[in-house]
Structure formats: structure tokens, C-alpha cells
Amino acid sequence: MKRAFFVVLFIFLVSSVFAEDIEFTDSTLTQGEFESFTKELGVALSFNPMSPAETLGVTGFDIGAELVVTDISDNKKYWETLVDDNDPSSYLPVPRLHVQKGLPFNIDIGAMYTAVPNSNIKLWGVELKYALLEGTAATPALSIRGSFSKLEGVDELDITTQSGDILISKGFMMLTPYAGLSALRINGSENSDLVNFEDVHEVIYRGLAGLQFSPLPLFVINLEASIGEVNQYGVKAGIRF
Template structure:
């Protein structure tokens, strides 16, 4: 958790100049594929919540940030940022809202606008709890999500993910873990190059911990490992 917080603070301090995503030089098909896989991973709609359902009257609203460890020293990143100096870690802050529905179903949406970049992002999710969980048994759920990149003229990207999550609460703590099947679809719209679309399927594992120090308040840390390593931090209200 300490490492996650430090990365969040470093990412805020790094916003010194605009770093718009833009194709600034000729890139190869392989470069575009590598970029799409890493950038697409940063745009995935991470769960940032345990497997247990919210319940019919349940509601969760939070501010979150995910930090993705990208290959910033690679040429394809330098050629796809307008100042040719990409972040070492790509931060994506977002507003995330979830609502509980009948039959152990939760739905949610998120929106992100990364400061000092042209990156805007929205996403939707739906989660079904196969097992609600109890004082003795864990919760088990399946979750589907979709995101769409906006604000970037040269590149179109959307992502999908299918997650299997398990969690078990202990007093104020709820650890959880999961595995994901992910999909990144990318195309370019630049006059500098003509490249084929990229459609990449991947896998990742994730683990997180939700902490509820006071009624309604939740603090959540999450780490995932797949095409890239990601760290997440969430602060919100859950009731």
C-alpha cells in the first residue's frame, strides 16, 4: 500500500507539461502493436472492489487512480507523445460509481480525464455474484467491463475485460483476488502512417484489499499483473 501511495504522489508531481497522445513520427506495425497493448492495458476498467454484491439499496461512489508501469524508454512511446517525453508511469484518475440491483447484480460507470493530456475515457461494467458470501464462506462473482478512449485524434482504442473475482471479509478488511481475460482493439487515424488495426487478447491476475476504518468510508488498494503492472488506489463512500 505504501508503494501505491508513493506512485500516486509521484504521478501528480510529474504533470509539468502537456503530454498529448499523438503520432509524431513514422512508426512500424510492430511498434503500433506494442504501444496498443501497453496503452490499452492502462485504459482497462479495473474492478477496484471485492466480489461481494452491494445489495438492492447499495451504492458506491469513489475517486480512484490507476498507475501503469509503461516502457517509457522505448521509441514507440516517444514517437506517440507530442513532446517525445512520456511519463515513466501513466496515471489515470477516474470517478467511479456503482449501484446494486436485485438478483446479486451490480452495475457501474466511470469517467476519466488525465490532466495535461488529451486522454479522456469512459467505461461501463456489470457484475453478477454467483455466491454472495457470508461469515463463513467467500463471495464469488463474474464481471464484464468496456472502456472507450476519447479526445485522441490519431488513435482509437476500446477495451473489454471479463473478470472472475473472489473475496472474504474480516472485520474492517476485505481482501480479494481475481483473474481476467482482456481485449484491446486499436486503430490509427494519422496522415503520417497507414497501419493495420490491432486486436490483442491477454490475461492478468489481480489482488486487492478494501479497508473500512469508519462506517461508509472505504479505502482500497489493488495491484494487477498482465501485459503491464498496475497499481490502484481508491477512496470513496460505500453503503
């Protein structure tokens, strides 16, 4: 499992290089800029599936470390003024610890948490997945999934997300490709004395594609991309059984 340790270490080292505090420092920001910022940050804070459609079964567990990077508009004023050093990176990385547990009746539950290194961003989320089709050697698995996430640690900003996903996957030897469609609702509000913006409620739709690779017994690596108005790319390393 030495290889797994280095993958997990890499995930958190990469995230710590780019992390920055989020804070309001410019009173000239507009409502539209706040809405764009909330939408992009909300996507970065959403709870991505990072697993195929097939459920774990009653005795199953999936425990992993993830790094999800979001392609943000780093050249826009709202990012340049809302990060503490006024020099945002092109991608916003958010590491997560992600745990899933299989339950009876084709149900999985899960949770994730992160405290981003060198940043005031903390995040937690929960998920529920139900298999409409369990999948067999000849047929794919089909699941629906709901998730919720909440930003913590940024005193001047409240963001929550809710998503509904439909996922399909089919395993082949050590590989399990999967794909899905997602509707993501982002809710944001500010608590700053410097600005006064209306609350933001946005819904965006995305497609996602992923690949789970099992190079060793119990050890899995996931690669996932979510494509839409705001794009994301993720990697996960963990233990699944």
C-alpha cells in the same frame, strides 16, 4: 470526511503532474511498435474492478475517485515519439471517477469517466457484475464481471477494451481482501495521415489482488494490483454503503 477529501485531492494532483498528450509525430514507426504501444495504452485505459467480489445489494452505492498507474516501456521509441514532449514517465497515471449501484438478483452495475488533467486523454467505461455466491460470515463471495471502456479525445487514435473477470473476496472486520483472474481484449486503430497501420486486436490474461479497508463508517480505501504482461497498480478512495 476531511481525510477522504485529501485522499481524493492527492489522486488528481499526482495524475496531473505526469499527464501528456498522445499524438503521432514520427512516420518511421513500425506496425510492431504500434501494436506494442496499443497494448500498453489499452491496459492503462481498461476498466479495473477496484472493488471486492461481494455485491452491494439493492440499496447499495459505491462512489469513489481512483488513480490507476500502468508500468509502460518508457524507454521504447513508440512512447518517446507518441507523447508530445518526447519524455514519457515510467508510469502512466489515469485518474477516474467510479460509481457502482446495486440491483436486485445479486447484480451490480457501474460506470467510470475521466478527463486526464493536462492531457488529451478522455475515457469512459461501463461494467456489470453478478454474484455467483453472495458470501456469508464463513464463506467467501464469488462473482463474475464484464466491462467495456473507450478512449475519447485523441483524434488520431481509437481504442476500446472489453474484459471478463472472476473475483473472490472474504471480509474480516474492517478488511476485505480479494483476488481474481482477468481476460482483457484490446482493440486499436489509428486515424493519422502520417502513418498507415493495420488494426490491432490483442488478448492478454492477468491476475489481480486487492484489499479494501474501511477505516471509518461508509468510507473505504482500495488498493489493487494487476499482474501480467503489463502491470498496473491502483488506489481508490470513496463512499460505500
